Amino acid sequence: MPLPTDATHTTGEAGAPELLRRFTTAERWIHRTTALLMVIALITAAFLYLPALAELVGRRRLLVTVHEWAGITLPVPLLLGLLSRAFRADLGRLNRFGPHDRGWVRAALRGHHRPSGKFNAGQKLYAAVIAGAVLVMIGTGLIMWFPHLAPLIWRTGSTFVHDWLALLIGVLVAGHIWMAARDPEARRGLRTGHVSRTWARREHPLWEKEQRGE
Amino acid sequence: MSSDGTGGADRAGTPVGRRVILAMLGLGAAGATVGGYLQNGIDNVLASVTAKDPTGLSGLLPGGGGFRFYSVADTIPHRSPADYRLTVDGLVERPATYTLAQLQAMPRTRLVKDVQCVTGWRVPHTPFTGVLLSHLLDEAGVRPGAKALTFTCFDGVYSESLTLDQARRPDMMVAYAMDDRPVTDAHGGPVRLYAAPMYFYKSAKWLSGITVTDHVQPGYWEHYGYDVDAWVGKSNGRTDAPTD
Structure with a gap:
């Protein structure tokens, strides 16, 4: 019988590990660098866009340059991460919606708890929406960055999409940070790579069961 | 079963993530195609909302009206009317x-x-x-x-x-x-x-x-890269109505 490779150490007569390995070092650095680039893009966006903040700092040309490069390099950590087998496996998990994910969002909105795998359906949707949004932001951003690439009507439309999608991304990222702020154990997973089995059993029971090799 | 590769609660099922990403790309392309016209309509709605909005928050939405502050300098320079x-x-x-x-x-x-x-x-x-x-x-x-x-x-x-x-x-x-x-x-x-x-x-x-x-x-x-002769509607690749 193959051993559960995610388990770091086993304790106790039941053989239940107290800590489960949730993320590899590579995965944690992918998250950190992506988060840093996203925060830079959002903050520079706010200072370019909101008059009250723009008046504080000026330096428009510099802000634009920082914003453009933070935006265009946002997918780089993820692309480099494809070299990591564990990361590719987690991308696969984020992509697939199993039977237990069906109705998860509706249940969560009503305050019910449904069992989930390593990622719950909300996390999967967040990952997909952010990934799609970043791609759209890069496309529309490039059209605004290099105005001679596209006809005017595309540029006006791109500005429209870029402005409104930026608002949506801001709300989603704020929600993401708010969820993390309420869950120290989830943050520990991304800081150290490990989470407690009790947390996993509560938040991601199907994954926890899987880690027992059942 | 191995915890990598096959099996597990999340490893089978519908590829909803991929579909969501493709849908976002489609929506983004559609938005960029028709967005120019949509923004005009939204501008008109927001202009009437902003006119009655005591909080000023609607002014922060895209096209919410009003001036935006652009400066290439690091601070707002100040000259008093007497010093100018x-x-x-x-x-x-x-x-x-x-x-x-x-x-x-x-x-x-x-x-x-x-x-x-x-x-x-x-x-x-x-x-x-x-x-x-x-x-x-x-x-x-x-x-x-x-x-x-x-x-x-x-x-x-x-x-x-x-x-x-x-x-x-x-x-x-x-x-x-x-x-x-x-x-x-x-x-x-x-x-x-x-x-x-x-x-x-x-x-x-x-x-x-x-x-x-x-x-x-x-x-x-x-x-x-901005045009030197910056006539509204006839430069910078734009077709805005004249400012009169």
Whole structure:
């Protein structure tokens, strides 16, 4: 019988590990660098866009340059991460919606708890929406960055999409940070790579069961 | 079973993630195609909402109306009305330095037109009051061989340019009032350029010098690809309606 490779150490007569390995070092650095680039893009966006903040700092040309490069390099950590087998496996998990994910969002909105795998359906949707949004932001951003690439009507439309999608991304990222702020154990997973089995059993029971090799 | 590769609660099922990403790409492309028209409609709705919104929050939405603050300098420069000076020099018979009071004593012109930014936003019916550039040029006496004007600003960074013919138009002025109040620091006060028929980057804030030259010296943004002759609707690849 193959051993559960995610388990770091086993304790106790039941053989239940107290800590489960949730993320590899590579995965944690992918998250950190992506988060840093996203925060830079959002903050520079706010200072370019909101008059009250723009008046504080000026330096428009510099802000634009920082914003453009933070935006265009946002997918780089993820692309480099494809070299990591564990990361590719987690991308696969984020992509697939199993039977237990069906109705998860509706249940969560009503305050019910449904069992989930390593990622719950909300996390999967967040990952997909952010990934799609970043791609759209890069496309529309490039059209605004290099105005001679596209006809005017595309540029006006791109500005429209870029402005409104930026608002949506801001709300989603704020929600993401708010969820993390309420869950120290989830943050520990991304800081150290490990989470407690009790947390996993509560938040991601199907994954926890899987880690027992059942 | 192995915890990598196959099996597990999340490893089978519908590829919803991929579908969501593709849907976002489709929506994004559709939005970029029709967005130009949509934004116009949203601008109209938001303009009526913003007019009645006591919180001002709706002004923060895209197209929510109003001016946006653009500056290439690191701080908002400040000159008091008493300290302010405008110099006119270069290819002129009588170089001069004017105080704000002297400018205000000259023949005044008030223009009410739309302000159009090259990035798309537009503020309707904005009154500017000031002295026509043509009057300042006549006072200084343009020497033969003069072709253009270079404008410098006391933010220390920005510059702009106009040809002599453009500058002599009756809608090109040195403005000291906007919305019938003194031009504020953030809007480029106490005195800014107002080039009414052109995109607003031509209307240099914090104007401190006018130099008559024998050729056009492109201004700050023009070094980054903006058009030198910035007629609204006929430059920078844009088709906005004229500002009249």
